[in-house]
Amino acid sequence: MKHQINIGFDTEVEDAPAVSDLIRTCAERVLASEQVPFDAEIDVTVVDAQTIRQMNAEYRDKDAVTDVLSFPMYAFLNGVPQEEPEPEPDSGCVMLGDMILCYTRAVEQAAQFGHSPARECGYLTTHSVLHLLGYDHERGEADTRLMRAKEEDNLSFLGLTRDEP
Numbered sequence: 273m274k275h276q277i278n279i280g281f282d283t284e285v286e287d288a289p290a291v292s293d294l295i296r297t298c299a300e301r302v303l304a305s306e307q308v309p310f311d312a313e314i315d316v317t318v319v320d321a322q323t324i325r326q327m328n329a330e331y332r333d334k335d336a337v338t339d340v341l342s343f344p345m346y347a348f349l350n351g352v353p354q355e356e357p358e359p360e361p362d363s364g365c366v367m368l369g370d371m372i373l374c375y376t377r378a379v380e381q382a383a384q385f386g387h388s389p390a391r392e393c394g395y396l397t398t399h400s401v402l403h404l405l406g407y408d409h410e411r412g413e414a415d416t417r418l419m420r421a422k423e424e425d426n427l428s429f430l431g432l433t434r435d436e437p
Contacts, residue, residue, distance in 0.1 A: 275303050276313040276365050283320040285375050291318070294390055295373070298397035301426050306351050306405055313365035314404065316397075317372050324374040339377040340396040344369040348406025350418065371400040387434050394432040398423050 277296045285291050295316055303312055319327075321337045329335040331343075345367050347354040357366040373396055382392035402419055409416040427433065 273303070273308060274311050274365075275300055275308075276311070276363060277316060278313070279316045279318070281318045282323060283318060283375070285318055288318075291375065291393060294393055295397050298394045298426070298430065298432075299371075299401050301430055302398055302401040302405075302422075305422070305426055305429070308405070310357060310359065311363075311365040313360065313363055313367045314401065315367075315370045317370070318375050319372055321374055321376055324372060324377070327372060337374065337377055339374055339381060340400045341372040342369065342400040342403035343372075344404045344406070348404070350407055350415070351405045354406070368401075368404045371397070371404070373397065373400070385434075388432075391427070391432045391434065394427055394430060395423060398426045 277299045279292045279295055281288050281292075295318075299314055299316070324339075324341065325335065325337045327341055328338045331341065346357050346369075357368075359366050373393070375393065378392045378396055379389045382389040385392065399419075402422055407415070407419040407422065409419045
């Protein structure tokens with residue numbers, strides 16, 4: 273499959289090319305591991321804390337800075353489409369949705385959790401793409417376990433394991 277991961281930066285990020293490569297690698301890995309049977313497209317925007325806080329308030333009624341937001345275009349349930357995804361005429365790809373990532377929050381959380389910013393950014397990307405594919409840790413314990421296992425499997429495959437403190 274030829275997936276299209278479009279990444280834009282609406283904020284200054286040190287070493288943006290490396291961050292962009294990491295996001296693309298993680299997103300493509302999840303799509304491969306889930307055996308998505310069509311060319312998929314995801315739009316990713318890296319934003320600052322103020323922007324993601326405004327979006328979180330507007331779309332989720334939560335007036336707080338968060339780390340990542342996912343906006344799926346199609347209904348999936350644990351990786352299975354619940355409707356027929358339609359390819360975009362111009363790209364031939366199915367637009368799965370948008371991911372909004374707050375890199376400064378990712379760096380803060382990496383320090384808090386005692387692992388690298390790359391691990392945290394990779395985790396948030398993996399988490400968001402799984403949400404776009406209909407996985408949801410807020411649906412119940414079984415769904416939480418399933419999503420967490422898929423996150424860890426993908427991150428381990430990429431070598432983005434939790435660093436020892």
